[in-house]
Amino acid sequence: MSSLMPYKMIVRLSVLLAVFQGPTHAISIAQLRQMGQPLTEVSCRPDRFPTLQLAGFCAQISELHTRCGDRHASRSSADCGHVEGSFCCYLSRMQGNVVLDQDAFSALMHPKVQQTEAVTSDVAVPPAPAAQNEVVPSQVAPVVQAELAPSTEAPTVAAESPPATDTPTESPPPPAPVVQLTVDPNPPCDSVNDCPDAGMTCSGGRCACWSQQGPQATNVWSCSDDSKCRRMFPGHVCRPTKLCETLANTVGFCQPEGSIKQ
Numbered sequence: 001m002s003s004l005m006p007y008k009m010i011v012r013l014s015v016l017l018a019v020f021q022g023p024t025h026a027i028s029i030a031q032l033r034q035m036g037q038p039l040t041e042v043s044c045r046p047d048r049f050p051t052l053q054l055a056g057f058c059a060q061i062s063e064l065h066t067r068c069g070d071r072h073a074s075r076s077s078a079d080c081g082h083v084e085g086s087f088c089c090y091l092s093r094m095q096g097n098v099v100l101d102q103d104a105f106s107a108l109m110h111p112k113v114q115q116t117e118a119v120t121s122d123v124a125v126p127p128a129p130a131a132q133n134e135v136v137p138s139q140v141a142p143v144v145q146a147e148l149a150p151s152t153e154a155p156t157v158a159a160e161s162p163p164a165t166d167t168p169t170e171s172p173p174p175p176a177p178v179v180q181l182t183v184d185p186n187p188p189c190d191s192v193n194d195c196p197d198a199g200m201t202c203s204g205g206r207c208a209c210w211s212q213q214g215p216q217a218t219n220v221w222s223c224s225d226d227s228k229c230r231r232m233f234p235g236h237v238c239r240p241t242k243l244c245e246t247l248a249n250t251v252g253f254c255q256p257e258g259s260i261k262q
Contacts, residue, residue, distance in 0.1 A: 046074030046088040051105040053098040053203060054192075056090030064089060067234060095232070096220035098213065104204040185243070193259035198252050199244030209244035210253055222250040229254035 042058040056068075058080040064073045068089040076088035091097045186206045189195055195207035201221075203213065210218045223229050223238035230236065233254050240252040 042080060044076045044080050044088040046090045048074035049099060051100045052090055053100050054091050056088045059087050059089045061087060096217035197241050197243040198239035198255045199241030211245050218247060221253045222247045223252060223254050224250050
């Protein structure tokens with residue numbers, strides 16, 4: 001019996017350790033705070049929801065408890081290099097993030113280079129002026145032959161035409177065409193930084209107002225000052241919108257501080 005006691009104690013100790021440790025992939029907030037490494041601001045796609053519309057940023061384990069909740073963190077995709085301790089800190093779907101379909105996700109992860117085509121205008125090219133020794137027919141006065149009067153009156157002599165000049169008079173150039181510039185309400189984009197207004201987001205390769213993403217997303221991204229944006233979306237500020245509708249008691253929407261649209 002005494003020889004079996006150490007074996008039983010080892011088995012019980014192993015069971016207790018397995019119970020308290022839990023799954024190896026679960027990381028608590030206390031464990032996150034014990035590991036201190038600097039934050040790496042690199043955009044990433046989380047493995048948990050790789051087709052989210054808004055990308056997150058690479059973060060070390062020690063930063064997750066301050067930059068995002070443990071439910072809004074995932075092992076990063078290849079963007080973070082699969083470094084041990086690197087996570088993708090992303091905005092949850094409850095806060096306005098949207099899961100993209102497969103086509104939009106493929107376009108976002110592998111954007112195509114847009115080729116700019118030359119735009120031809122309908123401006124009329126004025127004709128080249130005539131040569132110096134060429135007489136323009138329209139500028140030569142016609143010869144007027146006077147009719148002969150009755151014999152009682154003196155005959156009328158034919159009027160002489162003025163001498164033609166060798167140098168023609170150049171016609172004035174045609175007026176310049178009036179070009180009407182229109183703003184594309186949904187310009188193409190690769191990210192929210194490409195959109196021309198603070199009230200827009202990049203969805204499916206096109207800029208669109210937050211109001212088109214639904215009332216919940218509009219409410220999440222609406223703001224009246226910078227404090228809400230900095231609290232919910234680090235690195236974002238509140239800016240007014242000129243092209244999109246705003247909610248009551250708000251002035252604009254949160255947008256990245258590095259891409260401010262005045």
